[in-house]
Amino acid sequence: MKKAQEHTAPKKYGMVIDLDKCTGCGACMAACMAENNVPFREDETDKNLSITWLRVYKLTNGKKFPNADVCYLPRPCMHCEGHHGHSPCVSVCPATATDYSYDTGIVSQIYTRCFGCRYCMAACPYHVRYFNWWDPVWPEGMEKMLSPNVSVRTRGVVEKCSFCFHRYQIAMEKVRYEGRAELAEDEYQTACTQACPANAITFGDLNNHDHAVYKLKTHPDAFRLLERLGTNPKVYYISSREWVRRQGDNYLENEGKVVAKAH
Amino acid sequence: MNIARRSFLAFLIGGAAGTALSPLPWKLTDDLSIWTQTWPWTPVPPDGEYSYVNSVCTLCPGGCGITVRKVDNRAVKIEGMAGHPVNDGGICILGASGLQLLYGPRRVKAPMRRVGERGEGKWETISWDEAIAAAAEKLEGIRSAGNPQGVACMVGDRYGTVPSLFERFMTAYGSPNFMSDAAIEDSYRITLNLMHGKNAIPGFDAGNADFVVSFGSGVIEGWGSPVRMFLAHGKWKDENKTLVQVEPRLSNTAAKADKWVAVQPGTEAVLALSMAYVIIKENLYDKSFVAENAAAFEDWRDDEGKTYPGFKTFVLNGFSPADASKVTGVDPSLIVSLARSFAGAEKPLALCGRGKGNTPGSLHEFMAVHALNGLVGAINRPGGVWAIDVPDYVTWPKPGLDEAARAGLEKPRVDGADGGAYPYTESIISGFADGVNSGSAGYGVEALLVSGANPLYTLRDAQAVRKAFDSIGFVVSFSSYMDETAAQADLILPNHTYLERRQDVPAPFGLNMPVIGMSRPVVPPQFDTRQVGDSLMGIARKMGGSVGDAFGWESYEACLKETMGAAWETLEKDGILVKADYAPEGWGEAFNTPSKKFQFFTGAYRHGENKDLMSQMKIEGEAADFPLILIPYDSMRLASGPVADTPFMAKTIEEDVLIHDDVYVQVNPATAASLNLREGKVAELTTPVGKARVRVHLSEGIGEGVIALPTGLGHWANSKYIAGKGVNVNRLMSPVADPVSGLDAAWGIRAKLARA
Amino acid sequence: MDTALIPEGRKRCPLWQFVLFIAVVGAVLLWGVYAMILCWLKGLNQTNMNNAYGFALWIWADLAVIALGGGAFFSGFLKYIIGKDELKNLINYAVIIGFICYSSALLILAIDIGQPLRGWFIFWHANVHSMLTEVAFCLSCYFAVLTIEFIPLILENRQIDKVRFFHNLSHNMHHIMAVFAATGAFLSFFHQGSLGGVAGVLFARPFGFREGVLIWPWTFFLFTWSAAACGPCFTILITKITEKVTRKKLVKDNVIELLAKISGWMLLTYIVAKIIDTWYWAVVTAPEAGFTMMDFYSNNPLYGLWILFLEIVLGGIVPALILITPAGRKNKATLLLATVLAVIGVCVNRWVMVLQVLAVPVMPFESWFMYAPSWQEVATTILPLAYGAILIAIAHRYLPIFPQEPELNPVEQQAG
Amino acid sequence: MSTVKAKDDGAGGFIILFFILGFVASMILGWIVFPKLLYSQKEQPFNFDHAIHMDMVGACESCHFFRDDGTFSGIPKLAQCIDCHQDVQGFTKDEEIFVNEYVRNYREVPWLIYSEQPDCVYFSHSAHVLSGGMECKTCHGPIAETETSRPYEYNRITGYSRDIWGKSMLGLKKNPWDRMKMDDCAECHRENGVKQNSAQTHKGACFVCHK
Structure with a gap:
């Protein structure tokens, strides 16, 4: 009665962000918010209360005028693989509301399962997890632009970037309809990747030799955030500036220059 | 214990046991938890059929192609249109959040007439017939009283059918006072007019350049067609091309540039001319272009035999790196190396126009920078x-004009754009307020039509603009949103938003090919609004006579179709018409100046102000009273044109820009220390035209004595998500008329900062 | 008026005094209840927590009260398992204090979660890998045990005891109490430990993370140990306060001293282990993540080395030394000082393991996160104190908690 | 002592009676009254005869089809019905209502969907029907054979269709379509080895069925 299940090689979706190209324009953030029904409030200036699945951080080199320099660093969820899928947040969730899939490498968050203990937020060093301190309210009429593909969250739950997993689901509908086995690289791209006007973000399967990210992650200037903690994140950054790469992790004073690592 | 009590206890225990064995507690617990998962007040967006509609974004002059994702009849997301010649799938933050304007809380939902005091926010909704009749009656009254020139009109964009309809209306009606929002495009147009002899807009083949010197242009902060420039920037990074940013402040562009040249503000032209000095002195310029296709490089003689110094003499006589260094603060050796690298590059390109380019600039500066392009032959060639x-x-x-129209058109303009002073300029929107307030035109302005512009917010010296508005008896706004100007209007005839209307979108600024785009209705009109072209034609027809006769089209769409002619079909189908095989005219045919050559030195320099060039451009205020210089800065995350930030954009405003309702002013730590100010402290910022409450943000990205405020804040009308936050920097600045163009060339203003 | 309810042979203050006390403390309680209702109705936006401080005052309060409530399981363990029979004179009170602490902890947790109506998901959809799941299960089970331990005490009320059924029930329950005490000790070992594990397993939070054995980080054992050490100190402290308030001696000195002595040695061994743990963390664990110890104690307005000194020296070494010295624990003032210091020490430890963990910037381009609780958080944290005071007052008035009380405070036979 | 007396006064039976009374009352409340209170009924806008349509068009996919992007169309929109139903066909009252009230006014019929899953669920028809080769009946039951539309029952607290929990208050099911809770999805997925890829549970990962 039932046909064979979809048996395809496990994917490991990841991202490479070229910080040299990133202009800090924020289009990725807006695209992410629009894509994922992210709520907004009247005062969003306290960034510790503001929900931005993709947050663009501003890094400074700490030097004096005119040697000062800044660099923007977009920070989505890192979808940490940790050690064999044990990302910092997944294992701590008491209700299995967040999960790591060996099939896609995506760390999921199920808002209706989450009961808001916020342990995952304490566990995540990247601050990618956001709590809904308020019930979301859309001004009258604006709920028309809500996407049916992403659940609207209520007060009291944690939310975070999903690598636009619903886009994967939608893309798979077509793949199945057309009787194909595999998703093409460009069929599943995150909203931020698609929106980035500087083409700074590349997204794809880190396991797939044919995907752009596969090669980019081995770029000599590639690094990951807080790699030393063993989080094993799936978001890579590229920067030609040494000071930026050095801010990607913590180093003791006597530790040498950040050198490119092979991955 | 008595029996009754024990029986009751037994009843309760039995009840508890029974309840526990019934589904009630368990199902109730489960259902209550499900109730919390999607509360009755949590919106559940309905699913449906997905579709995509291509259109053009008109929120800025960038002209990006957009693809709007729809679920049944709802537009749910705006994405960049893949393969579009301008943006190829990319999108900016404003464009991406455009649906928040369409579905936003500040839409004007129907024609409205003011009932309370101006700006009080009391309106009555009226029918379209009433609204058209009210406008027509009022305008007819002014006209029949013999003062058609007393009606002024402000539009946002200069080109396209809608601005042209307004221009036509003003002509038929009999008023010379048709104005459009000014930006660097206007300064560039005059520059090309003077140096190329062409009525042209500049196109920058930026992606193909290999050494770009930007004189303060926010290449990645919204200058030109923003997404196009982002893509060019990405290409430079991929191909190891060089970007040099000349700017007093560490902008994002400066940070991303390969070299940031921290110049004294307002001295960019000096630096450009000093680079020219090195290039000429060291013979690094494009000899063939200069010799064969350029005029006034060497000293020249006019028909009467009078000798004039050429560009070479002019530059070599005053702009040595050593001299320029004193003014610009840039090391002479840096000027030399910069000039050498620029001239030595295969495809160098020099850009100017500060920040996003929302305000025009000094024409001398534009010409100085463009002369650099001329020196290296970077004209009408790849890159x-x-x-x-x-x-x-x-x-x-x-x-056709009637008597009244002819008489009215004879009258001088209120903004001073005609006549001898500014022969190259069509309109000077920044001069309007002064003209009204001083009555210099010799007649009063009785009515104002505003479409696609938000002058009360975007024009400098907001107090003077407000005063002018207050003196005008009848203001009609055609805005889709309750912006600052609409809030002060007497009558609002709301336009469809760009996602509900069909309209031509002329070439995006900076694109190096002629392109026409067309926006189309993505969703049906959400409210009782009307395409502004139809509203205007309705007024004209209601007025009748020669004014009505000027608009013979059945509707705006009929007008558009007729105007587009053969292009209509392509535009309907693709939303864009591209001349794919377009190539610029060769050097031989490119110039239409009297000499038919590239004019290094033009009449514009003969205003006896050559000496002023070797200094900082003029700004308002005295150094004694105002020891600091305030410069505005632009950010992609802050929409600073007629449209304000969407809620999504407001979310992205950085923590060093705004905290609650207070804006941060960027101050160098040394400056702050001298003023006894610390990080986060509230301070009072005063300029010759206004004062404001700000907070101090210490920044090493700005030099001593200079402070910076972001543009795009300080809205007072508009939605609660952006209104009431920060300060409108236009309120603290006043326009400075450029001596050549008359357009606003203010790049800053003197200021002081004190503890509050 | 309520003399019929007061245990025989014991003197209690006049009813009006009692009612006044309850009224005053009750007002504080109501304030806390008001704040609690605000949090439930309006949500956690009533707090000053934010996305950097997902855990804050409440979780600290939880950890602290559970550590302090550790007196119950440890004295139960000593009495029933080890056989320190003298402790029977204090065990009742230890159980009540434990009951208060644990019920408070559960209440605070119910306020602290974003979706209280879904709180049961932690049991139904339990993730066995999560320390919090372990906490929730053991905490609830141990609370049930404490309730069972508390019930025979209630049944000893003069009027209830008159009912034969209750009398027998109470009697039988006393007999099997050893089983519950053993269960309680076992459960406590785990949930005290898993509370330590809450911070210890956060491998991406270098301030909290500790290595360990199997799935348990060192903090797992340190938390159990410190609860066993400081819980009894809290029991002693509360007993002393009760004695002060009721103006009579309730427990003989030898009982107190025995518990104090055991507590002292526990504390001493704990603090040695804690020092080793801190040292290893500072020189091995943290540097591996790229941090020096001073990274955690500088560049911020609050957390300095002083807090380490307060926790380890003042709150650990000093009370331990006082308590293991016979003179120290015999002297009323030093005994009291030692228990206060030990209580502070363990509370500070719980504070840093919750709040400082989150305050430390982990991404190099971030700065320290600072936090001050809102009044709603403070009120709901004080709520258990008020509730505890009231419960103790009622229990003391109507239940024969202290077996030695009649002996220590003989009442002259009254007329009528 | 009073307690001793009470024990002896022969009130034991009385007490048991009251226990039973309480027990029975609460059982009635829990099993009969509560479900009545919990669920409310709505009638469909008009009756829909699946059987007659099956005779005419032959297969479910004729009306409930996949769109070209692989998404499932679900309940047909007016546009699909209009081909056949421009004018009143046959003589049923329902047909009259449909044509006169909806077709003529271009109003979509506000059908109530028995199998509507909550917002947090992502259900892919293509995965089940196209890749999994499942029949419609497996989840939807023999709806194709129905001639009338049964009333739509929904839970007053959650707003869910009753079909999710199922008719049985105990959650018992005989047929796969009797209940459509997460456990039912998970059970079938487990049996068929569908994406058992969760790092936490080694069962189905959450994002397979949730959004």
């Missing part, structure tokens, strides 16, 4: 500046 003819598809016959 250079191309002169693209202004859109010319609006070719309607002139309207």
Whole structure:
């Protein structure tokens, strides 16, 4: 009665962000918010209360005028693989509301399962997890632009970037309809990747030799955030500036220059 | 214990046991938890059929192609249109959040007439017939009283059918006071007019340049067609091309540039001319271009035999790196190396126009920078500046004029754009307020039509603009949103938003090919609004006579279709019309100056102000009273044109820009220390035209004595998500008329900062 | 008026005094209840927590009260398992204090979660890998045990005891109490430990993370140990306060001293282990993540080395030394000082393991996160104190908690 | 002592009676009254005869089809019905209502969907029907054979269709379509080895069925 299940090689979706190209324009953030029904409030200036699945951080080199320099660093969820899928947040969730899939490498968050203990937020060093301190309210009429593909969250739950997993689901509908086995690289791209006007973000399967990210992650200037903690994140950054790469992790004073690592 | 009590206890225990064995507690617990998962007040967006509609974004002059994702009849997301010649799938933050304007809380939902005091926010909704009649009656009254010139009109964009309809209306009606929002495009147009002899807008083949010197242009902060420039920037990074940013402040562009040249503010032209000095002195310029296709490089003689110094003499006599260094603060050796690298590059390109380019600039500066392009021959060639003819598809016959119209059109303009002072300038929107307030035109302004512009917010010296508005008896706004100007209007005839209307979108600024786009209705009109072209035609027809006769089209769409002619079909189908095989005119044919050559030195320099060039451009205020210089800065995350930030954009405003309702002013730590100010402290910022409450943010990205405020804040009308936050920097600045163009060339203003 | 309810042979203050006390403390309680209702109705936006401080005052309060409530399981363990029979004179009170602490902890947790109506998901959809799941299960089970331990005490009320059924029930329950005490000790070992594990397993939070054995980080054992050490100190402290308030001696000195002595040695061994743990963390664990110890104690307005000194020296070494010295624990003032210091020490430890963990910037381009609780958080944290005071007052008035009380405070036979 | 007396006064039976009374009352409340209170009924806008349509068009996919992007169309929109139903066909009252009230006014019929899953669920028809080869009946039951539309029952607290929990208050099911809770999805997925890829549970990962 039932046909064979979809048996395809496990994917490991990841991202490479070229910080040299990133202009800090924020289009990725807006695209992410629009894509994922992210709520907004009247005062969003306290960034510790503001929900931005993709947050663009501003890094400074700490030097004096005119040697000062800044660099923007977009920070989505890192979808940490940790050690064999044990990302910092997944294992701590008491209700299995967040999960790591060996099939896609995506760390999921199920808002209706989450009961808001916020342990995952304490566990995540990247601050990618956001709590809904308020019930979301859309001004009258604006709920028309809500996407049916992403659940609207209520007060009291944690939310975070999903690598636009619903886009994967939608893309798979077509793949199945057309009787194909595999998703093409460009069929599943995150909203931020698609929106980035500087083409700074590349997204794809880190396991797939044919995907752009596969090669980019081995770029000599590639690094990951807080790699030393063993989080094993799936978001890579590229920067030609040494000071930026050095801010990607913590180093003791006597530790040498950040050198490119092979991955 | 008595029996009754024990029986009751037994009843309770039995009840508890029974309840526990019934589904009630368990199902209730489960259902209550499900109730919390999607509360009754949590919106559940309905699913449906997905579709995509291509259109053009008109929120800025960038002209990006957009693809709007729809679920049944709802538009749910705006994405960049893949393969579009301008943006190829990319999108900016404003464009991406455009649906928040369409579905936003500040839409004007129907025609409205003011009932309370101006700006009080009391309106009555009226029918379209009433609204059209009210406008027509009032305008007819002014006209029949013999003062048609007393009606002024402000539009946002200069080109396209809608601005042309307004221009036509003003002509037929009999008023010379048709104005459009000014930006660097206007300064560039005059520059090309003077140096190329062309009525053209500049196109920058930026992606193909290999050494770009930007004189304060926010290449990645919204200058030109923003997404196009982002893509070019990405290409430079991929191909190891060089970007040098000349700017007093560490902008994002400066940070991303390969070299940031921290110049004294307002001295960019000096630096450009000093680079020219090195290039000429060291013979690094494009000899063939200069010799064969350029004029006034060497000293020259006019018909009467009088000798004039050429560009070479002019530059070599005053702009040595050593001298320029004193003014610009840039090390002479850096100027030399910069000039050498620029001239030595295969495809160098120099850009100017500060920040996003929302305000015009000093024409001398534009010409100085463009002369650099001329020196290296970066004109009409790959990687250079191309002169693209202004859109010319609006070719309607002139309207017939009656006596009243003819008389009115004879009158001087209120903004001072005509006559001898500024022969190259069509309109000077920044001069309007002064003209009204001083009555210099010799007649009063009785009515104002505003479409696509938000002058009360975007024009400098907001107090003077407000005063002018207050003196005008009848203000009609055609805005889709309750912006600052609409809030002060007497009558609002709301336009469809760009996602609900069909309208031509002329060439995006900076694109190096002639392109016409067309926006189309993505969703049906959400409210009782009307395409502004139809509203205007309705007024004209209601007025009748020669004014009505000037608009013979059945509707705006009929007008559009007729105007587009053969292009209509392509535009309907693709939303864009591209001349794919377009190539710029060769050097031999490119110039239409009297000499038919590239004019290094033009009449514009003969205003006896050559000496002033070797200094900081003029700004308002005295150094003694105002020891600091305040410069505005632009950010992609802050929409600073007629449209304000969407809620999504407001979310992205950085923590060093705004905290609650207070804006941060960027101050160098040394400056702050001298003023006894610390990080986060509240301070009072005073300029010759206004004062404001700000907070101090210490920044090493700005030099001593200079402070910076972001543009795009300080809205007072508009939605609660952006209104009431920060300060409108236009309120603290006043326009400075450029001596050549008359356009606002203010790049800053003197200021002081004190503890509050 | 309520003399019929007061245990025989014991003197209690006049009813009006009692009612006044309850009224005053009750007002504080109501304030806390008001704040609690605000949090439930309006949500956690009533707090000053934010996305950097997902855990804050409440979780600290939880950890602290559970550590302090550790007196119950440890004295139960000593009495029933080890056989320190003298402790029977204090065990009742230890159980009540434990009951208060644990019920408070559960209440605070119910306020602290974003979706209280879904709180049961932690049991139904339990993730066995999560320390919090372990906490929730053991905490609830141990609370049930404490309730069972508390019930025979209630049944000893003069009027209830008159009912034969209750009398027998109470009697039988006393007999099997050893089983519950053993269960309680076992459960406590785990949930005290898993509370330590809450911070210890956060491998991406270098301030909290500790290595360990199997799935348990060192903090797992340190938390159990410190609860066993400081819980009894809290029991002693509360007993002393009760004695002060009721103006009579309730427990003989030898009982107190025995518990104090055991507590002292526990504390001493704990603090040695804690020092080793801190040292290993500072020189091995943290540097591996790229941090020096001073990274955690500088560049911020609050957390300095002083807090380490307060926790380890003042709150650990000093009370331990006092308590293991016979003179120290015999002297009323030093005994009291030692228990206060030990209580502070363990509370500070719980504070840093919750709040400082989150305050430390982990991404190099971030700065320290600072936090001050809102009044709603403070009120709901004080709520258990008020509730505890009231419960103790009622229990003391109507239940024969202290077996030695009649002996220590003989009442002259009254007329009528 | 009073307690001793009470024990002896023969009130034991009385007490048991009251226990039973309480027990029975609460059982009635829990099993009969509560479900009545919990669920409310709505009638469909008009009756829909699946059987007659099956005779005419032959297969479910004729009306409930996949769109070209692989998404499932679900309940047909007016546009699909209009081909056949421009004018009143046959003589049923329902047909009259449909044509006169909806077709003529271009109003979509506000059908109530028995199998509507909550917002947090992502259900892919293509995965089940196209890749999994499942029949419609497996989840939807023999709806194709029905001639009338049964009333739509929904839970007053959650707003869910009753079909999710199922008719049985105990959650018992005989047929796969009797209940459509997460456990039912998970059970079938487990049996068929569908994406058992969760790092936490080694069962189905959450994002397979949730959004």
